[in-house]
Amino acid sequence: MANNRNKDKVIFSYVTPTNLKDYHVSGVFGGLLPSGSIFCQFFSDRLAIPEKESYTLLPDGSLGNVLDRSKNGDIIRTVQANIVFNLSTAKQIIQFLQEQVDKIEKQL
Secondary structure (H helix, E strand, C coil): CCEEECCCCCCCCCCCCCCCCCCCCCCEEEECCCCEEEEEEEEEECCCCEEEEEECCCCCCCEEEEEEEEHHHHHHEEEEEEEEEHHHHHHHHHHHHHHHHHHHHHHC
C-alpha cells in the first residue's frame, strides 16, 4: 500500500475474483462470538421440492396421475454465506445499509 499512498490521499484498488458469486438472501441469523466479533449467517428460503414422486404409467408409456409425492418439510432454508466482522465494520455496514434504505424510501 505504500506505493499508492502520499501525504493527503490513499488509493484503494478493487479486485473481483473470477469465482465471485451473487446470492439472493431472505434473512440473517447470528450473534456475538466469544472474541467480541459479530457472526452472521445469511440464508435464502424457497419452497421444498419433492424428494421423490411416483406416477401411474399409461398404456402408451406416458406418465399418468401422481400416486405418491414425498418432501422433507415445507420450506428449505439454505445458508448462503457465513460472515464474521468486528464492531467497526458493523458500524460501516449499518451506515451503508441505512443510506440504501433511505434512497429506496425516497423513491416510494
